[in-house]
Every structure is written in structure tokens, then in C-alpha cells.
Amino acid sequence: MMLPSAIILDAFGTVIEIKHRTNPYKMLLREGARQGRIPTGDDLHTLMTTNCTIAQAADVLSIRISASRREVIQEALDEELDSLEPFSDALEAIEMLSDAGIRIGVCSNLAAPFGAGLKQCFHRVDAFTLSYEIGVMKPHSLIYEVMCASLGVQPGRDWLQGASSVLMIGDSPKCDRDGPRAVGISGFLLDRTKGSAIPDLVHFANMVLAGQQS
Template sequence: MNSRAAIFDAFGTVVRIGHRTNPYRQLLREGIKQGRRPHPGDAHLIMTLNLDLQGVAKHLGIHPSQSRMDEIETDLQAELDSIEAYPDAIKAIAMLQERGVALGICSNLAKPYGAAVKRLFPSMDAYAFSYEVGAAKPDPRIYKALLEIIGARPGQSAGATAPVVWMVGDSTRCDRDGARAVGIEGHYLDRSGASAIQNLEQFSDLMLERPLL
């Protein structure tokens, strides 16, 4: 088991969407046209179903015309193709890998986006995506799924063998507080400069400076 592990959120943290087309929002609008009322849990459902766009449409009872579905699929692909890595994420992750830190990505996202994240960061030790786990942050199950893969049990061990597990992301609720609730040292990333961690190189430096117990 590695003595250190770093967990990253995906969107807004290690990757960003360059060209937003909002395909799932388009799909839900098609549902409204057909008389389906939006539900507060729609976004959560979309991110916890292990289904592609057409599978989600069928599950939600939304049936666009084939031509309209093709348009939404095209927009989805355009959005996926525009996803890119933050330069500081590439540098920070390389720095941590050189120091032997176990690395993971834990993210709430719909199924088509998982492959894009893995394409940009293929060498992570673990991934925990909401659509695979069936639970979304801040549900403890998604963090625990990733911890199980990397073999870390923060907050449950004591002494010199206890792993140091940190997490960072752009949501205080999901990436700071949700992580801390399961014993991970969660940190908030604010790229606007309003918090202590403004980029991922700062996060990596801070983690590596912390002495092991």
C-alpha cells in the first residue's frame, strides 16, 4: 500500500470543457416538449446510470425523433472532443507520480464523459465515476470505492503505516467536506484566487511538504 494517495475531482479540477453544447439539458428539454415534468433528481439520475445518452433517454421516457436524437448525439460528441486537461493538472500529477504517490480521479459525471477523462489521464491508479459506482459525491460510497481500489483506509488506521490520503476539487460540498466525512483530507480548489489553493501545483507542493507520521 502506498504511504500517500492523492484523489482529484475531474471537471473544473483536472479537465475542462472547451465547447459546451449541454446535450443532457437538450434531452430534458425534449422531455418537457413531450409533457414530461422535470424532476429535481434528474441530474443525479443521469450521473448514476451506467447508460449512454440513448439509454438515458429511454430510461427517462423521453423519445425524440431520430433526427433530433442524432443532433443531440452530434452535440455530445462535439462537447466530448473539446475536453482538455488543465496544464497545471498535467504538471502536478507528473510531480506526484515521480514521488510514488498513488493517484485517483473521483467524479460525478454521465457515462460518455468517463472515457474522455481516462483518455487525458490514462495512467491513474484508480478511477471512481458516479455512473460506475451508482452513487454520486458526497455519498460516502463513491470515495470508499476508490479507496478500496488503491488499498487505503484513512481514518481507520493509526500509527506509522496509516496512509496519507488527500483530495482536491472545485466543490466544497463534494471534494472538501464529503471527502473529510470519510477520513480523507479534503481541499477546495478555487481557480479564481479566493482560496488557499488556486492551482494544482500548489496542492501537490502542499501535500509533498507534509511529513509522513
């Protein structure tokens, strides 16, 4: 039985969660709304693809904030960062898969301040590809291609019984299942609801190691 060369994991909702949400970026956008700035669909893309602090994000979005308000928003962000917590099944699954010789990547859409905390939680991950670092969000094909290059693997080039040698799993059908499949990566959906097909990452790791992912 051949195992996949690499497995790519989504971040938030898949391997890590924010235990205490304060929504600092919503606070920032509300400041702009109070100034007459109309939020647009591009705001999320800008926040997720720009490598900047939250104070710098205000400048990028042309939102004026006082020093005192900036401090309040930064404190809210710090509360979220302090509450980052890996899922226990994620840590166990990564150890299982890594011990089996499978390279592990994390590919995620997220704002820059969350990157350092994410990386500190997962020392056994071989590579991270994050939207704010490369300026592209899932499900754009480039982010998956960069992830595979970082892992030293090629999606869609090495097939075994119809399955790719590169797998991805996450909690978004669009970004973690369908997007990867479009570039030759076998995408799977994690649904932490009781009774779902893949309720946790240990379940998924056992599937992979048993050769049941095709």
C-alpha cells in the same frame, strides 16, 4: 517526513474542462418538457448514476425523441467530448505526485459518455471511481470508500499529526472537501480564483510534497 499514501482528485473543473459546451443533456430534458414531462430533482442523479448512452438515457427518462432529433443531440454531445482538455497544472501535479510514490485516483460525478475521454487523458492515474460505474454520487460515503479500495488505501486509519494519509481536492466544498472529511479523508478546496489559498494543482502538489497539508 511522511507523504500521504494516496491523493484523490475531482474531474471536471479540477483536472479537466469542457472547452466547448453544448449542453446535450439539457437538450434532452427540454425535449421531455415539450412533451409535458416535468423535470425532477432525480433527473441529474439518474443521468449521473446510469451507465448508458444519451439515446438510452432518453428511454430511461421516458422521453421520446425522433431519429433526427437524436442525431442532433448526439452531435452536440460529440462536440463536448471532442473539446475535453486537461488543465496543464493537473498533468504537471499528477506527474510530481506520482513520481514521489503517491497513488493517484480520480473520483467524479459524471455521465457515462464522458468516462472514456477522461481516462484517455490521464495515463498516470492509478484508479478511477465514477458515479455512473457504481451507481452512487458524491458526497455519498460509498463513492469515497470504493475509491480508496481501488487505490488499496484505508481512509482514517493512518494518521500523521492529525492529517489523514489519504487526501482529496476538488472545486466543490460539499463533494470534494466536506464529503471526504466525513469518511476520514483530508479534503481540500481548489479555487482557481487569483489569490485563493489553493489556486491550482501544482500549488497543492508543492504543499503536499513539503508536508504542509496537515
